[in-house]
Structure formats: structure tokens, C-alpha cells
Amino acid sequence: MRHTISILMENEAGALSRVSGLFSARGYNIESLTVAATEDPSLSRMTLVTSGPEMVIEQITKQLNKLVDVVRLIDLTEGLHIERELLLLKIKAATSTQREETKRLTDIFGGRILDVADSNYVVELTGKGEKIDAYLKALEPSWIVEVVRSGVSGIGRGNKSLQL
């Protein structure tokens, strides 16, 4: 089963490689991983999406907790939570069909056109992974120039939070 794990860790050099190294050394799946500093510059927050049988997921959270740089973590999948991903897309916009169709689909999906150049657009879209998949699927594949996805960021709903 797919699990989204949020991790607060010391914002130290090499902390990210401890996590990614753990996953490769122990053969765990890693679907996506995002990381950035928090409001407290000494802490980084990572959102990690993985999948596996329950016994493996239990091991993953235990092994992550065992890393000395990991301060705290929660498995967001255990409760109500929000997941978002950012898409930056460069798409051909040389013909009026391309421009109109891209504009129309982007509006439907609630995205924004960030950059308009002679022959292409850059589009921004946020949402769940499925929504971004659907948007990309709706576009004519031969128009797509570049797809940049951020990976998942997640946060718990209501009172459930990950803090010190």
C-alpha cells in the first residue's frame, strides 16, 4: 500500500543522503521525496512517498526513526491529510490551436500560464498527483516539451500536526 510519511529532521549537510541511502541499502521503494527547510532554519521537513506491505512500512518508519538526524515523523496515511504536487510544464504554443487548447485545459484544471514566449508557454498547476496525471493525459503528447514535477508535499488535517 502507498504511504506518505512526513519527517522533521536536523537541517544538516548529508541528512538527505542518510534517508535516500537507507532506502537504497534496504531495498525500500521510494516514489517521491521532497525536502526543504522549515520556519525553524535548523529543521528540514521531508515528505516521502513509499509503498510496500504493512510489515515493510513498519520497518521503514522504524528505520527512519533510528536515523540520528531524524527528530520526528508521522505516517500521514494513517489519518486525514492533504497532499499536493506542483507541475511546471513547458508546452508548444506556436499555433492558435495549441495556444487555445492549452489555455482551455489549463483553465479547466485551475492552472496558470506563467510565461508566454513566441513558440511555447510555461504552465503552473498544483494538485494531487492524480489531477496532474489527468491534466497531462488530456494534453496532446506531441506538444509537451518539458514536464517538471515537484513530488508530493503533505500535511495532516485538523489538529494532527508534526512539530517539535
Added chain:
Amino acid sequence: MANKEVLTGAEILIRCLEAENTEFIFGYPGGSVLHIYDALFKQNKIQHILVRHEQAALHAADGYARSTGKAGVVFVTSGPGATNAVTGIATAYLDSIPMVVISGQVPTSLIGNDAFQEVDTIGITRPCVKHNFLVNDVKELASTIKKAFHIATTGRPGPVLVDIPKDITAHTTMFEYPHTIDMRSYKPVVSGHPGQIRKAADLILSAKRPVIYTGGGVVLGNASEELVEFTRLVGYPITQTLMGLGSYPATDAQFIGMLGMHGTYEANMAMHECDVLIAIGARFDDRVTGELEKFCPYAQIVHIDIDPSSISKNVKVDIPIVGAVDSVLQEMTKTIRESGQQPDSDALANWWAKIDAWRSNNCLKYDRDSVLIKPQFVIEKLWEVTKGDAYITSDVGQHQMFAAQFYKFDKPRRWINSGGLGTMGFGLPAAIGTKLAFPNEEVACITGEASIQMCIQELSTCKQFDLPIKVINLNNRYMGMVRQWQEMFYDSRYSHSYMDALPDFMKLAESYGHVGMQIEKPEDVEGALREAMAMKDRLVFMDFLTDQTENVYPMVAAGKGQHEMVLAPEKETA
């Protein structure tokens, strides 16, 4: 000691080690650690043991740590110094041995430049340390060393590496050693959950066919006394892993031998048939469980361990208790006493009758009339001659298994071997660290002609530091365990397992300034051992020419269940 002075990084490092009561540093100098070695030269509180290869520095510090329970301390230089250390670091990591490894690094200005003797030590060692640090600022050095010792020695212990660039060792700052350290991201659990302990006590008391299965965690957690008290209270059979030997007296009637791949018939059968398994400081390693599908099919399992990630990793357990084994066992014993309940004595009597029937198989029997020296016989005699009280280090292979089976360890920390990583070359340097820690105790290294050659250069270190270790070389001219597997599973195609062109070990030992002996006949074994042990101030290298065909039994082959052992075949005389 004046506590606030301006010192160089190198001096600070030495002061930190003094503050940690470091007795010995095992190491080898080189370019990146020259400032550190200079600071070392100017002090006389800590003794530096110069090894002949960095791998041996790690194993020697490891032997020191295993025999004393204190952290071993190592100095190596950057580049090859650090890479040579990796095998020793991984050895300590797999067996959870507390160790602080200081590696030199090229100056910060050169890091990432492919400088002379530069490697990414942090990156290379990351998967085989409990934690590692790169020191970027001399102001962080003292607190980093404090953290390194704290992490290495608390919770589930392990090696911690501190990589120090050369310029940091020359920079100066005000030295102040922190007395305590608080890390928000590292807080090992100590006491077990009382509710879980009560639940476990109920299950333990309800058992009809219980087994206590303990591992290295009991040794590391200094919980031998608590284990003995608990085991005697309930009267249950106890088996131990290779790493656990000694934490319960092997000569006691409740001890049913080591379990696992080369465990006793009674231990493995008891595991297979038990209804309640009490696992303490053990990690359900593949050498113990055999085929997981067939492991303890009737058992409900209690598992006490300080490391939550050890619990339900390989085998799903019913009652996990996370905590230090000593405190959990104290609580468990107290809970059982206060409950006023007793184990089911009828069921227990039946269970012991069954175990005694298995025992009567005498699974460790071997041909005592052989005209060739049997390795088992040498270990038995060694046990007799040393009155079962020596510190025994070993290398890896058949001799290691024979030592575990035939040297009956009654005390913890006497059996020092590389269990998890299985590192050949471990035994002799580990004996160095042990002998330094216990100069008045007998220290013997049980080895084979293949393993010993992986770190044989350390005979020189033994000479320099006057370490009268006894080397018991069980020389069968083969990598015995490889040969055994080839015989059993590869139709006796002995691919590259024969040790050709062996040195004359007697002369070799003599050329290093030691005493060499060669023993060829069974009737000479005991006399030779007594003669060697009588040479209190000399290292004696005893080369026993043993039966080449001897195999280790019983054996649970790969992919088999614990109850599916190969017992010794009717012995063909060699």
C-alpha cells in the same frame, strides 16, 4: 585540569578523549592526522597502539570494546586509512559494538578536489556506522566528540565516525568539554512499557513448552545477572545465539546449547516445538531462524529489545517490549514474583523430559579415537587447560563454530567473535585489544590457517607491545567452511578452497620474535597447551595440524527449517 584554554583542534581532540577516560587509541598515522599525532606525542595519559594495518586498528579497538563494554577509539588517516578501516567499522556495526573512529580528512579548502588521499569518508561509511560527523569548524569539535561517545555507547551501541579535516586540527579555539549532551533527535528508550511487561509475564507463566532465546543484546546491555535470575526463577530451557554466549553459564543444566545453523539438536528442536518463545536482545538473524516460513510454527513470541527496528523485522512478534534488557528483565522478574503464580510444573516436567530425550542424541559427538587431531578435541582441551575462564577471540569459519560449540562460556564478554559480518582476520587484532584491557587474564585467539593470514602482520604489533596472546591455529589446509559447503552442496568440487603454499607458521612466529609450536598428534595436544600457557610472558603460536575432512555438525542447511538438521554422519575414519 584548567577547563578553559585556547587550544588547537588536535589538542582539543586529545583532551576530549582524556575526558572520556580513553585508555588506548588504536591507530596508524598519515598526512591528514599529523597535527593530531603531534598532540598525541605531547601527552602521556593515553597509550597509542600502533597497528600494522588500519583494519587491525578497528578490530583491536573492537576487541577492547567487546571485552570491557567501553567504547574503542581509533585514529586513521584520510583516503586509504579510512577505506582500510571500513571492514572493521562494518564488523563493529553488524555486532553493535561501541566505537569512536577519528578519521583525518584533507583540508576543507581541498574537499571535493580529488586531493591526495581524499575520499568521501562520510559517504563511504554512512551505511555501516550508527552515525557519522564531518567537523567543519573547530568550535564544534568538542561537542561533536561528546556526541560521538554518547551515540556510540547508548541505546543500541555502534560505531560512530568523526571525520576531521586537517586544517580544523590546526585551528584554535577556547576549549570547554561539555559535561552532558542533549540531542533532540536522539533519545534512546530505557525502560519497557509496564503494561507490555505484565502481558508478557502472563503469557510466559501460561507456557507449556517455553524457550528463552537470547542474543548479543544481553551481553551488550550488561544484563547477564538479570538473565540468570529470570531464567532460574521460571526454570525454563535457555538457548543462545553465537553472539549471546556467556551471558548465561554454558555449564548450567538449563542451558541447552547454541541455536541456529550450527546449534545443538536440542536447542533447535526446542525452538521448533515451543509454544512460547521469549526472545531477549536477539534479532532473529537468518543464521538463527533458518527458513522463516518454518520458524517456530507453534510459538507465541515475546521480544525484548532496545532497538524498535529489531522487533518484527523478520518474524512477527506477539508481545514486543522496547527497552534496555537489564531493566526490562528486572521488571519482568519482579512482576512474576509479585503475581504469586508459578509456571505449570507438570507441563514443564514433560517439556524437560522431551528436551532430555533430544539431548541424549549427543549431537556434538565426534570421533575421539581418531589418529588425526580433531579440531573439537583441541577446543575441549583448551577449555580444560584454561579452566573455562579465558578470553577467547576467534576468526571466521569452522574453527569459530567449534569454539562456540565446545568452549563452554560461563561468563559474558569472554567470547569475542565477528558474528554478524563474519570477518576473517578479526581474531588476532581483537585479541590485542582484549589483552591490553586484561593483561593478567589468559587471552587465546582460535583461528585457522586461512583467517590468520588476513591479519597476520599484527604479530608484529603483539611483539612491540609485549602481548603474550596464545594463538590456536586449527590448520586443516583448507578454508574449512567453504570446503564443507562445497562437499555438501557442490559435489565436492573444492573450488579454490585449498590453502596452498602455506608458510611454516613456527618459523613465521619465530621471525616475529614469538614462540612457534607445531602439534601433529592428538596425544600431544594437552601437553602442548599446558606448555604454551605456562609461558606467561610470550606469545605462543600453536599450529595444530587437524583432520582435513572434519565438518561442523549439526547443520541447518540454507532454506531448511530449524528442525531439519543434518546430524553428523557415521564417521568415516580419515
